[in-house]
Amino acid sequence: MASLAEPPTHVSLSSWERFEALYRASRDDIYAYVATLLRDRAAAEDVTSATFERAYRKRRTFDRRRGEERAWLFGIARNAALDELRRRRRLARLATDPVETDLVEDDAEVALRRTALRAALAQLPARDRELVALKFHAGLTNAELAGVLGVSESAVGTRIHRVVEKLRKACNEP
Amino acid sequence: MSPDEPQNPEVTAALAAIDAAIAGEPTDPDHAEVAEIALLVAAERPAPAPEFAAGLDGRVERRFGRASRDVAPAPSERRSRGGWWWILAPLAGVAVGLIALIALAPGGGSQSSSSSATFALKPRASAPRSALRSPAHAGAQSVAPPRAGALSVAPPHPASRSEAPTAAGPGLQLPATGRKLIQSSQLSLGAPSSRIDTVAQEVFNVVGAQNGFVNSSTVTATGGTGGYARFQLTMPSATLPQTMTELSRLRYATVLSRTDKVEDVTGQLARAKRRHQKARVRALERGVAYSQIAVTIAPYAPGPAHGHHAHGGGFTIGRAARIALQVLTVIGGILLIAMAVLVPAALVGLAGGRTAGAVRHRRRERALDIA
Secondary structure, eight states, X not given: OOSSOOOOOOTTOOHHHHHHHHHHHHHHHHHHHHHHHHOOHHHHHXXXXXXXXXXXXXXXXXXXXXXXXXXXXXXXXXXXXXXXXHHHOSOOOOSSOHHHHHXXXXXXXXXXXXXXXXXXXXXXXXXXXXXXXXXXXXXXXXXXXXXXXXXXXXXXXXXXXXXXXXXXXXXXXX | OOTTSOOOHHXXXXXXXXXXXXXXXXXXXXXXXXXXXXXXXXXXXXXXXXXXXXXXHHXXXXXXXXXXXXXXXXXXXXXXXXXXXXXXXXXXXXXXXXXXXXXXXXXXXXXXXXXXXXXXXXXXXXXXXXXXXXXXXXXXXXXXXXXXXXXXXXXXXXXXEEOOTTOOSSOOOOXXXXXXXXXXXXXXXXXXXXXXXXXXXXXXXXXXXXXXXXXXXXEEBOSSXXXXXXXXEEEEGGGHHHHHHHHHTXXXXXXXXXXXXEEEOHHHHHHHHHTTOHHHHXXXXXXHHEEEEEEXXXXXXXXXXXXXXHTTSOOOHHHHHHHHHHHHHHHHHHHHHXXXXXXXXXXXXXXXHHHHHHHHHHHHHHHHHHX
């Protein structure tokens, strides 16, 4: 779900140009992932900034043989977010609800389902919430997800299916 | 079902519907509900505040310059920036320091006890007139002292003093105070085995040139790795400094050690004269007039510094190659010692780093579980 252009892959690009393209392509995705995981807007902003700063410092250590730049960047973001979680040892709520700013309610039924979905998302374990964040908010493919989480693509698919089923059941509950 | 087992067709189809819904493509009607859930979840995507996005854009434009200077990086980031050299560099420094300490410490080097041997031994332009010729080069031969009653080295006297065996220059330059002094010296020379007899001949030449006497001599030249020479010389005291200088500069020879002794016998001589002890007076006066020198020549393989001087100082390709080989050997030795220190340290550091990384990873995952 990259909101900006995909990073160019021309080999002649300098490390800075590649970083800048990666930043433009991934800024909002990184924020969405971190905000969903942390559920704290301020913390998400701090972690997003730290992620790109670390990525900028370590950009020359990136080894394409070990994966794509985007997966590498999300790995950094994940470590930073988990460090933040570990540091705070608590869950914080989002300061604002992003849905309210982005969406227009169509009808009452949709609004009800959305409310039920939000409640179900809030009840998800952190691991499942992370999966939702990476898949639906950051727009990673299953292969990229597998690279970030260090599991097989098949396992990622299975876990996504389980989470979606869990959410579907929660939305259908009276 | 284990996450690593192959997916069943139903799961595969549901995932395809999810991906299609996210991509805005038509979905399978059988999985419409799953696709709807996917769209609803995707719609919950948090968006960054415009102010934050603009601020981050600005920081990226400035390449985090200010923040990078203001915020001290975490240790893990320092490691990632400089690799593991921030650990290895101090270890390397300590290793090099230890090596230098070992190499330079007194007694630590194999050549440190013979520093006097590094003095230049310049070849003589011409051999002096020799009153005594050397014996045959093979076998051992003794030369009888030319004069009976030659003085022997006096035992150490309380008033006598010993000089450190370091000076390879002129002998003791005693002040002309009118005191009666008995002087003696011991000189230990090193020479290549094949040059023992040549050096011995030069000793004879020096003695002859300085009007001295060879009390006794033993020269053993095997032509191989052995060989040895020993001389007991009697020299006019007035020529002792010059004699010692020349003996210290023999071609092919290196001074290994040198000891000069001086005994003040002014009082003894006066007492002997007062008591009319003529024999004693003569002996003392002879001891004052003539000095004893004990010279030994032993096989000696010169090191790089010694060899350069001992072989005349001229430049040859062979000598340069030998020196280069020795330098490379020393460098190789230093590198080997450094490796012996650094490799285990690096392995320990690597293992520690991996362990720390694993622990950090576990803690992060645990934080996710707790959350």
